[in-house]
Amino acid sequence: xxxxxxxxxxxxxxxxxxxxxxxxxxxxxxxxxxxxxxxxxxxxxxxxxxxxxxxxxxxxxxxxxxxxxxxxxxxxxxxxxxxxxxxxxxxxxxxxxxxxxxxxxxxxxxxxxxxxxxxxxxxxxxxxxxxxxxxxxxxxxxxxxxxxxxxxxxxxxxxxxxxxxxxxxxxxxxxxxxxxxxxxxxxxxxxxxxxxxxxxxxxxxxxxxxxxxxxxxxxxxxxxxxxxxxxxxxxxxxxxxxxxxxxxxxxxxxxxxxxxxxxxxxxxxxxxxxxxxxxxxxxxxxxxxxxxxxxxxxxxxxxxxxxxxxxxxxxxxxxxxxxxxxxxxxxxxxxxxxxxxxxxxxxxxxxxxxxxxxxxxxxxxxx
Amino acid sequence: xxxxxxxxxxxxxxxxxxxxxxxxxxxxxxxxxxxxxxxxxxxxxxxxxxxxxxxxxxxxxxxxxxxxxxxxxxxxxxxxxxxxxxxxxxxxxxxxxxxxxxxxxxxxxxxxxxxxxxxxxxxxxxxxxxxxxxxxxxxxxxxxxxxxxxxxxxxxxxxxxxxxxxxxxxxxxxxxxxxxxxxxxxxxxxxxxxxxxxxxxxxxxxxxxxxxxxxxxxxxxxxxxxxx
Numbered sequence: 001x002x003x004x005x006x007x008x009x010x011x012x013x014x015x016x017x018x019x020x021x022x023x024x025x026x027x028x029x030x031x032x033x034x035x036x037x038x039x040x041x042x043x044x045x046x047x048x049x050x051x052x053x054x055x056x057x058x059x060x061x062x063x064x065x066x067x068x069x070x071x072x073x074x075x076x077x078x079x080x081x082x083x084x085x086x087x088x089x090x091x092x093x094x095x096x097x098x099x100x101x102x103x104x105x106x107x108x109x110x111x112x113x114x115x116x117x118x119x120x121x122x123x124x125x126x127x128x129x130x131x132x133x134x135x136x137x138x139x140x141x142x143x144x145x146x147x148x149x150x151x152x153x154x155x156x157x158x159x160x161x162x163x164x165x166x167x168x169x170x171x172x173x174x175x176x177x178x179x180x181x182x183x184x185x186x187x188x189x190x191x192x193x194x195x196x197x198x199x200x201x202x203x204x205x206x207x208x209x210x211x212x213x214x215x216x217x218x219x220x221x222x223x224x225x226x227x228x229x230x231x232x233x234x235x236x237x238x239x240x241x242x243x244x245x246x247x248x249x250x251x252x253x254x255x256x257x258x259x260x261x262x263x264x265x266x267x268x269x270x271x272x273x274x275x276x277x278x279x280x281x282x283x284x285x286x287x288x289x290x291x292x293x294x295x296x297x298x299x300x301x302x303x304x305x306x307x308x309x310x311x312x313x314x315x316x317x318x319x320x321x322x323x324x325x326x327x328x329x330x331x332x333x334x335x336x337x338x339x340x341x342x343x344x345x346x347x348x349x350x351x352x353x354x355x356x357x358x359x360x361x362x363x364x365x366x367x
Numbered sequence: 368x369x370x371x372x373x374x375x376x377x378x379x380x381x382x383x384x385x386x387x388x389x390x391x392x393x394x395x396x397x398x399x400x401x402x403x404x405x406x407x408x409x410x411x412x413x414x415x416x417x418x419x420x421x422x423x424x425x426x427x428x429x430x431x432x433x434x435x436x437x438x439x440x441x442x443x444x445x446x447x448x449x450x451x452x453x454x455x456x457x458x459x460x461x462x463x464x465x466x467x468x469x470x471x472x473x474x475x476x477x478x479x480x481x482x483x484x485x486x487x488x489x490x491x492x493x494x495x496x497x498x499x500x501x502x503x504x505x506x507x508x509x510x511x512x513x514x515x516x517x518x519x520x521x522x523x524x525x526x527x528x529x530x531x532x533x534x535x536x537x538x539x540x541x542x543x544x545x546x547x548x549x550x551x552x553x554x555x556x557x558x559x560x561x562x563x564x565x566x567x568x569x570x571x572x573x574x575x576x577x578x579x580x581x582x583x584x585x586x587x588x589x590x591x592x593x594x595x
Contacts, residue, residue: 187472207588209559212567214578219585237578243563249454249588 012054013061019046020065028073036074040085043070047093056097063093148189151182158182188260192320195253199327206250206331210243213283217276220255224272228263232271241276244283245355246332254328257321258287258348266291266345281354282334288347299338325350371397372486375416377407378448379426387420390475391482404428411441418485420478421465422448423456431459438464444485448473458589461542468540468589484538499534501582501595504573506531520572525550529565530573533583533593542590566591 023046027034043066051059067086075085158179162172198204214237221233255274262272270290277284294302303326322336325348329336334352341347374391378384379402391398399414401407404425411419419437423430434445445465449457457468466488467481499506503516511527513520522530529550533541544556555561570577584592 184472209563211563215563215585216587218578218580219587222579235578247588252587 012050012058015054016050016058016062017065019050020062020069024066024069024073031073034074036070036085039070039074040089043067043089044092047089048096051093051096052100055101056094059093059097060090063089148186151186155179155182155186189320192257192324195324196320196327199324199331204250204331206247208245208247210245211248213237213241213244213246213276213285216246216248216252217255217274217285220252220259221274223256224259224263228268230268231263233259234271234273236273236275236277238277241278241283242354244352246352250328250331251352254325254350255285255287257325258285258350261321261348262287262289262291265289270345278354283352283354285350285352286347287350288341288345290345293340293344293346294338294348296338296340302338303336322348371395372417373397373399373414374482375407375410375414375419376400377402377404377419377425378422379403379424380422383422386475387478390479394479396482402426404430404433407433408437411437411443416443418482419443419445420448420482421445423460424450429456431456431463434460434463434465444488446478446481446485454588458542461540461589462544466539481538488536488539499531501534501537501593502573506534515573522569522572525565526569526572529562530569533591534595537593537595540586540590540592544590546590 020043023042027039027042043063046066047059047063050062063086067089070085070089071083158175161167162175162179167175217235217237221235224231224233259272259274266272266289273286273288275284275286275288277286303322322338326336329350329352332352334350336348336350339347339349374396376384376387376391376398378387378400381402384400384402388398388400399410399416401410404427407419407421407425410416421430421434425433430447434447437443437445444467447457447460447465447468448471449460449468450471457470461468466485469478469481497508499508504520505514507513508531511531513522513527513530529546532546532549543559543562547556547558547562550565551558551561566583567577570580570583573582574580582594584594586592
């Protein structure tokens with residue numbers, strides 16, 4: 001435990017005795033040079049300093065020693081009125097001691113109060129966090145039970161309908177296709193959940209390499225085209241883009257999620273465009289669609305896990321896509337934002353910092 | 368022995384294994400199955416399948432180790448099935464000697480197409496054709512020249528070697544490490560940057576739209592696949 005100077009006990013008295021005695025012994029040889037008033041003031045100063053440092057007791061002791069020394073040494077040849085000075089010294093020591101005692105108590109009280117307040121706010125923050133975690137957990141459960149159970153229920157009933165074997169062949173084929181699509185959609189959602197869990201747990205280690213962004217955009221678009229053959233995907237890639245230092249697998253997921261989102265939330269006959277460009281030291285990947293657009297007020301919320309534009313909607317999804325894309329962008333030191341272009345629709349822009357690509361090693365074509 | 372190619376399905380999930388076997392049999396293949404690596408080893412030795420479909424998440428052994436051991440004595444083409452959560456092991460498996468991979472959940476049509484491609488594959492060690500053709504390109508492996516629609520195409524030494532190697536292994540996933548070892552030599556296997564630069568150059572020369580390649584396809588995070 002920290003020892004308060006106030007309760008210093010014997011140390012205070014020792015310092016008081018030492019200071020008063022030493023001071024007197026030092027001053028005594030200069031008896032002629034020092035006026036009695038000056039000596040009295042010096043003793044008063046010592047008493048006040050001791051009061052501040054050690055409290056009333058040591059201050060009184062110093063005043064007593066000082067008073068006696070004054071009376072004996074400095075005021076030896078004056079009249080008896082000089083007993084006034086030791087009295088005043090004693091009074092100064094007592095009142096200085098009182099004042100410092102009161103100040104210390106007050107300071108102590110304030111300290112205790114602020115400590116209590118800090119503890120209280122700490123408890124409140126912990127409670128708030130716990131509440132937020134609870135809320136997230138229940139929203140996850142709600143999202144999962146709705147978004148995974150609905151298609152699962154549909155799958156089971158579709159399979160049983162087929163099992164009964166009373167459907168004409170063409171209806172059968174159509175139902176099988178629906179069943180397949182449903183199962184694929186479910187597995188995409190499972191992938192997202194898995195990705196989110198891994199990203200959130202911090203288990204993902206970036207495997208960065210310098211590579212052309214065109215390659216990743218090209219492959220992802222190819223997948224998107226085979227996923228939504230009816231949909232038109234347009235691509236604009238600025239010429240002469242420098243290579244980027246990225247984890248290709250993760251960036252492909254981020255881009256895929258943006259395309260998936262754009263395809264899900266915009267009319268199927270409208271194109272989805274991917275625009276890759278460069279501004280200053282950033283690479284911009286913009287995925288735009290002709291959907292109803294993202295309200296700027298909602299934009300930030302959309303990047304939170306399990307948040308969806310429309311909370312109740314018939315479009316399957318768990319609201320993880322944008323959140324995953326954001327986690328991936330941030331892991332690369334980049335960012336993501338939703339914008340509302342003047343021409344309508346909505347754009348999600350992924351920004352990646354462009355570093356300094358290493359020069360190609362010399363002698364590459366030596367072979 | 369029957370004329371039907373025999374496919375070994377190694378998968379511990381009974382439902383997936385049975386579905387894959389069913390699909391293979393519907394396609395006219397003969398199929399045998401194994402639920403563990405130990406059983407798979409026995410099946411390969413006894414029945415000598417033409418293609419092995421291998422799930423990487425087996426209960427008794429690491430799939431990558433299994434491939435490494437198998438490659439010591441068998442060149443049977445291997446198609447691996449990988450779960451999303453085990454992406455790193457997919458690259459390891461290809462480096463260890465697997466020929467192709469499919470991520471779960473996979474489409475059955477895709478699986479059958481890959482199996483057919485592996486069956487068409489020339490066994491290693493057989494002398495390759497002196498001429499390789501794809502699109503309107505022709506590679507003359509003896510004179511080491513490439514021509515497009517009869518017109519000679521200028522390629523550097525490394526570009527030629529890379530293209531010839533890719534074209535000699537169509538439909539097969541070739542990892543970054545594998546290509547670097549084959550084209551540049553063993554000491555270059557970590558320099559993926561070399562490979563990216565040269566694939567970029569090659570695409571500029573042989574693809575009509577280098578951003579949407581038709582022949583040299585990227586397998587993100589894994590390597591490249593050549594398509595005839």
